[in-house]
Every structure is written in structure tokens, then in C-alpha cells.
Amino acid sequence: MNNTRIRRFTAVQRLFHLLLMASFLAQGATGLARMYIETPWGQYIAWVFGGYEYCLTIHIYVGIFMLAGFLVHFFYLLAKIDWKGFPGSLMGRDSVLLQPRDAKEAYEHVLWLIGIRGWPRFDRWGYWEKFDYWAVFWGMVIMGVTGLLLAFSVSSSRIIPGWGLNVAFWVHRIEAILAMGHVFIIHFFIGHLRRHNFPMDKAMFEGSVDIDSVRHERPAWYERLEKNDDLKGAITTEAGRGRRAVFYAVGYLAMFTGLFLLIGGILNSAAITW
Amino acid sequence: MKGRWWFHKVVLSMMAAVLLVAPGTAYSQEEVSSAIRRYRDMEVSTGYYERYEVLPQRRRPLVGLPGLRRDQFPYSPSGAQVRLRSRLADSHYGVKFYNVQKCETCHPAQSDDLHTVRANLTCRQCHGGEPIASIEHYYSPMNPIRRHAYVCAKCHEGASASFASYVIHPPNPADVKALEEFPALFYVFWAMAAIAVGTFLVFLPHTFLWGIRELLARKKETSSESHE
Structure with a gap:
């Protein structure tokens, strides 16, 4: 049972993800509560947070918290760049920047999906994982800017014309639907529900992945670690039973919250004034 | 002092008049x-x-x-x-x-x-x-x-x-009428909608296919996760 896993995420990265996860769900719930306040479903969610007005207060404070986290993450990112090898390091194998290689891998992966070709030789980050990362990055900027404009509308209309708030409102709304749809359907399914990861991919909670899984699913990364003699340093043990139970509880709580918001949002979408 | 009272009266009545028409x-x-x-x-x-x-x-x-x-x-x-x-x-x-x-x-x-x-x-x-x-x-x-x-x-x-x-x-931002009444809203709405729909058009079938494909392919045995 020991020494069977490879480190994939550091403690700081997992903390970022945990905070993002909690605040994303809070933003989704409070935002949808207000959007769906005309329906019993929306009123139920609003009740959880203390009503229509409190939902907005929480939404704004959590939003500012997320932006602060985003700022910290941005500086974390700057600190993490390998400046000695810059700018070549940005195109390295451990970089999350989208690279030409990702287009090739995506193409090979599609061929695998339709059964023409074997599993591609993925490295540390799959193209869909990189897309997830940059989708959040871009979403943070869009949601943050429009959210601040709307939250402080009297002040922001000194910078932009007031009708810009009409535009910001729709940008905020569509980007929110895109973000929630992507996370609650695509991210959850690929991360946890597809057969090879079911019932849950604990990598982002535990920080490590099974060594044999890596050998099969990310062969290029495994061979790179082996070749550079990094494998020994990257190997770690599996979390204990108690910690794994916590991972499952947190992960599934998040997933059921997300699915509740997704399904309720779709079912009630015809009953609200858009 | 008394001589200036008429002046105060004039000022006060002017102020009253101003209040009336303000x-x-x-x-x-x-x-x-x-x-x-x-x-x-x-x-x-x-x-x-x-x-x-x-x-x-x-x-x-x-x-x-x-x-x-x-x-x-x-x-x-x-x-x-x-x-x-x-x-x-x-x-x-x-x-x-x-x-x-x-x-x-x-x-x-x-x-x-x-x-x-x-x-x-x-x-x-x-x-x-x-x-x-x-x-x-x-x-x-x-x-x-x-x-x-x-x-x-x-x-x-x-x-x-x-x-x-x-x-x-x-106006309804999706409506052609918005193009005349509020063009900025119309264009931004459709640009954002295109990004959202485009993302789902790529990734929903991708996710669906992936799910089907893995139903057909058993995962290779692993040492630590086989017991779960």
C-alpha cells in the first residue's frame, strides 16, 4: 500500500482549489437565488442565505474575496515561473500554457474517442485541464470586472456610461451560466464520473495520483520523471482512511450542490423573467 | 438699528417669495x-x-x-x-x-x-x-x-x-429590435452567447463521447486504487 503515488499538486495549489471551490459554489447559489427569486426553488436557496438582500451582500463579499484570491494567485504564478529558463520555460512540459503540442494531443484524443487510435502520450497536464485552468482565469477577470461595476454602480458610472451597466449585467449573467454549466457538467464528469475516475479523482484533494494510473494515462510525464531521476522524489504514500473519507465527503458535497444548482436552474429557467 | 428694519423685512419677504416659487x-x-x-x-x-x-x-x-x-x-x-x-x-x-x-x-x-x-x-x-x-x-x-x-x-x-x-x-438583448434600440447590448450579448454556446458545442459532445468510450474500455489495474 505504501509508496504507490506520485505528487501532482502542492498543498498551496490544493488550498487555492478548495477556496475556489467553496467560493464558486457560494457565488453560484447566491447568484441563482436572486436570478430565480420568482420561483419557489430560488426562494428556497435565498432562504438558506437569509433572503434576497442578504444573498447580494454575501455575493459581493465572496466576490471580493475571490478577486483577492485571484490577485494572490497571480503573484503566486509570477513566483512560480522558472525565470532562469525564461521564456523557454513557459513552453516547458510542466507549464500550463496552451502549446502547439496540446492541439496535436487533442486531435489524437479525439481519434481515441472514436476508436481509431490508441491513448495519446499525455504529459503532466492534459489539454482539457489546461483549458479548465484558463477558463477560470479568464472567467475571474470577466466576472470580477463586471461584478465590481454592478456592485458599485453609482461609482462605476463615473467611469463608464450608465448604460454600460446594462451590458455588464448580461456579460456577468452569460459568463456565470457558462462557468456553472462547464463546471457542473463537464468538469465534474471528466474529473469524477467517467468510468476510469469513478467514484472520484482525489488528485486535487490528496495532492497525489496512483503511480500505475500515471503510467497508463500520462506516459510522457512518467517517462520524463524516470529519465530525469525525479521519480524517487515525487513518490509519496496514500492518505489514510480517515482523510480519504473527508475527501469523499467534501467532494461529493460540492458535486451534489453543483448538480442541485444545475438541475434546478434548468428546470426553472422557463419560469423566470430574464 | 430700527432704521434697518425695513431692509430686513424686504430681505425676508424676498426669501419667502423665493421659497414659494422654488x-x-x-x-x-x-x-x-x-x-x-x-x-x-x-x-x-x-x-x-x-x-x-x-x-x-x-x-x-x-x-x-x-x-x-x-x-x-x-x-x-x-x-x-x-x-x-x-x-x-x-x-x-x-x-x-x-x-x-x-x-x-x-x-x-x-x-x-x-x-x-x-x-x-x-x-x-x-x-x-x-x-x-x-x-x-x-x-x-x-x-x-x-x-x-x-x-x-x-x-x-x-x-x-x-x-x-x-x-x-x-429591449430583449437577443431580439433584432435591440440592434436598433441598444446596439451595444445586442452585439455584446451575441458575442458572449457565441463564446458560451461554442464552448458547450465542443465540450459537451467531447465529454459524452469520452463517457461512452470509457464504458467500452476497462481501466488497467492499479496498485493502490484496486481495493476501492
Whole structure:
């Protein structure tokens, strides 16, 4: 049972993800509560947070918290760049920047999906994982800017014309639907529900992945670690039973919250004034 | 001392006269000369006034919105639909059976916006009591030169003229009608919708196929996760 896993995420990265996860769900719930306040479903969610007005207060404070986290993450990112090898390091194998290689891998992966070709030789980050990362990055900027404009509308209309708030409102709304749809359907399914990861991919909670899984699913990364003699340093043990139970509880709580918001949002979408 | 009493009387009666003809209470302290210039800017330095800051001229008693997408108020809060009655002191003058009708009977599209649906505002909370002056009537509280102070600032403390250009009754952004009434909203809406729909068009089938594909392919044995 020991020494069977490879480190994939550091403690700081997992903390970022945990905070993002909690605040994303809070933003989704409070935002949808207000959007769906005309329906019993929306009123139920609003009740959880203390009503229509409190939902907005929480939404704004959590939003500012997320932006602060985003700022910290941005500086974390700057600190993490390998400046000695810059700018070549940005195109390295451990970089999350989208690279030409990702287009090739995506193409090979599609061929695998339709059964023409074997599993591609993925490295540390799959193209869909990189897309997830940059989708959040871009979403943070869009949601943050429009959210601040709307939250402080009297002040922001000194910078932009007031009708810009009409535009910001729709940008905020569509980007929110895109973000929630992507996370609650695509991210959850690929991360946890597809057969090879079911019932849950604990990598982002535990920080490590099974060594044999890596050998099969990310062969290029495994061979790179082996070749550079990094494998020994990257190997770690599996979390204990108690910690794994916590991972499952947190992960599934998040997933059921997300699915509740997704399904309720779709079912009630015809009953609200858009 | 006694000799100056007549002077005080004159001053006091002049102040009383001013109070009698002074306009009603505004909820914020400024009227503007344009979206970026305040009264004070001009008063202190040049004494220059824009034309709608002074009483209407003989030939031009009513000052209205500049045309759509011109000047500093490019969009009206109603989405700038054509209005035949936009300069009357009583905009509903001559409407038959007016006092037994509801606002939304004739203005259905104006009763499904966020202020009405979410904030539960009634029409009169902004448009005022009878007679409801046309928006472009010179003395209407809804006239864009003072709307922010007389209407918006009731709830949005410190509302500026720019703030008041928020479109209260926006067109449906997806509708072709929005292309004429509020083009910025139309284009941004469809650009964002294209990004969202595009993402789902790529990744939903991708996810679905992936799910099917893995049902057909058993995962290779692993050492630590096999017991789960």
C-alpha cells in the first residue's frame, strides 16, 4: 500500500482549489437565488442565505474575496515561473500554457474517442485541464470586472456610461451560466464520473495520483520523471482512511450542490423573467 | 438699528417669495449641464451656461432628448422607442377611459424589467402621480437633465447623469429590435452567447463521447486504487 503515488499538486495549489471551490459554489447559489427569486426553488436557496438582500451582500463579499484570491494567485504564478529558463520555460512540459503540442494531443484524443487510435502520450497536464485552468482565469477577470461595476454602480458610472451597466449585467449573467454549466457538467464528469475516475479523482484533494494510473494515462510525464531521476522524489504514500473519507465527503458535497444548482436552474429557467 | 428694519423685512419677504416659487425637493444636490460638467465648473470660472440650464427661450419652450446615439445621452431609459407624446405636460392627455386603465394594459413591455419584477417598484414610484409629464417636457422630473437627481437618487444615493443613462426598460438583448434600440447590448450579448454556446458545442459532445468510450474500455489495474 505504501509508496504507490506520485505528487501532482502542492498543498498551496490544493488550498487555492478548495477556496475556489467553496467560493464558486457560494457565488453560484447566491447568484441563482436572486436570478430565480420568482420561483419557489430560488426562494428556497435565498432562504438558506437569509433572503434576497442578504444573498447580494454575501455575493459581493465572496466576490471580493475571490478577486483577492485571484490577485494572490497571480503573484503566486509570477513566483512560480522558472525565470532562469525564461521564456523557454513557459513552453516547458510542466507549464500550463496552451502549446502547439496540446492541439496535436487533442486531435489524437479525439481519434481515441472514436476508436481509431490508441491513448495519446499525455504529459503532466492534459489539454482539457489546461483549458479548465484558463477558463477560470479568464472567467475571474470577466466576472470580477463586471461584478465590481454592478456592485458599485453609482461609482462605476463615473467611469463608464450608465448604460454600460446594462451590458455588464448580461456579460456577468452569460459568463456565470457558462462557468456553472462547464463546471457542473463537464468538469465534474471528466474529473469524477467517467468510468476510469469513478467514484472520484482525489488528485486535487490528496495532492497525489496512483503511480500505475500515471503510467497508463500520462506516459510522457512518467517517462520524463524516470529519465530525469525525479521519480524517487515525487513518490509519496496514500492518505489514510480517515482523510480519504473527508475527501469523499467534501467532494461529493460540492458535486451534489453543483448538480442541485444545475438541475434546478434548468428546470426553472422557463419560469423566470430574464 | 430700527432704521434697518425695513431692509430686513424686504430681505425676508424676498426669501419667502423665493421659497414659494422654488422647485420641489431634489434627492441629490446637483443638476448637470452635461454628462461631465457640473454647474459649479462653469459658474465659478466663466459664467457660461448651456442652453437647457436657463429658462426656455420664447421659441423653444420644451427641451428634449437629443436624438438617438447623439450627444451625451445616447440611450433613453425606455430603449428610445418613437414617442408621439414625449413633450406634453400631461402625457396621457386625451387617452380614453384613462382613469380606469392600468399602466401595463398599454405598456406591457415596460412592466417586466428588473426594477419592476425584482425590486417590486410600481410605475408611479418613478414616473410620479397625475398628471404624468412626458419625459421630454421641460419641467418633468424624468427629463434627463434632472432625472438622476429627482428620480434615480431617491434610492441610488449620489446618482449622476451618467448613472441615469442606465436603460431601465431594456429591449430583449437577443431580439433584432435591440440592434436598433441598444446596439451595444445586442452585439455584446451575441458575442458572449457565441463564446458560451461554442464552448458547450465542443465540450459537451467531447465529454459524452469520452463517457461512452470509457464504458467500452476497462481501466488497467492499479496498485493502490484496486481495493476501492
